[in-house]
Amino acid sequence: MSRIEHWEAVRQQIDAWLEDLYRRAMEVVERHWALVRDAERNLPWEQRSCLQLRCAKRGNAILLEWTQIKWIGSKAKGNRRMVRIGIRKTEEYGYSLKNLLALSKDWERPLVEETETRLTELRREARHINKALRLLKIASGTTGVRNDGKDEEE
Structure with missing residues (x-):
C-alpha cells in the first residue's frame, strides 16, 4: 500500500x-435548547x-x-430588534464559566455550566483531531512538502 493509499x-x-x-x-446543543424552551414556556x-x-461545521472545523x-x-414604537453580541473565548478550549454565568439568568446557570463543560471536552477533542489531520497530511506527502521540509520539486 502506498503512502497516498494509507x-x-x-x-x-x-x-x-469528525x-x-x-x-x-449537535445532541448537546439540541438538548440545551429543548431544556431552555421548556423552562421559558x-x-x-x-x-x-x-x-x-x-x-456549525465548516470543513474540518466544528464551531x-x-x-x-x-x-x-x-x-411601543415598533422598532425593537434583537442583536447578537459575540462572547469572547477566554479559555483554551472554550468560554470562561464565570463570564457565561454572569450573563445567565438564575434558573439557567446549572444548565449553562453543564452544557459548556460538555462542549469544552468536544472542542478539545476536535482540536486534537484537526492537529492529527494536519500532521498526517504532512507525513503522507500530500501537502507538497517533503518530510525534510523542502519542496517536492527540488
Whole structure:
C-alpha cells in the first residue's frame, strides 16, 4: 500500500470521527435548547435567557459558540430588534464559566455550566483531531512538502 493509499484510508476514518463528533455536539446543543424552551414556556419576558448557542461545521472545523442577545429599540414604537453580541473565548478550549454565568439568568446557570463543560471536552477533542489531520497530511506527502521540509520539486 502506498503512502497516498494509507492517507486515504486514515482520512476516511478521521472524517467518520469528525462526523460522529459533530453529531454528539449537535445532541448537546439540541438538548440545551429543548431544556431552555421548556423552562421559558411560563416565564415572563424579562426572565428569558439572553444567551444563544450554536453548532456549525465548516470543513474540518466544528464551531460551538455562545452569543449574548440584547434587545434594542422601543417595543411601543415598533422598532425593537434583537442583536447578537459575540462572547469572547477566554479559555483554551472554550468560554470562561464565570463570564457565561454572569450573563445567565438564575434558573439557567446549572444548565449553562453543564452544557459548556460538555462542549469544552468536544472542542478539545476536535482540536486534537484537526492537529492529527494536519500532521498526517504532512507525513503522507500530500501537502507538497517533503518530510525534510523542502519542496517536492527540488
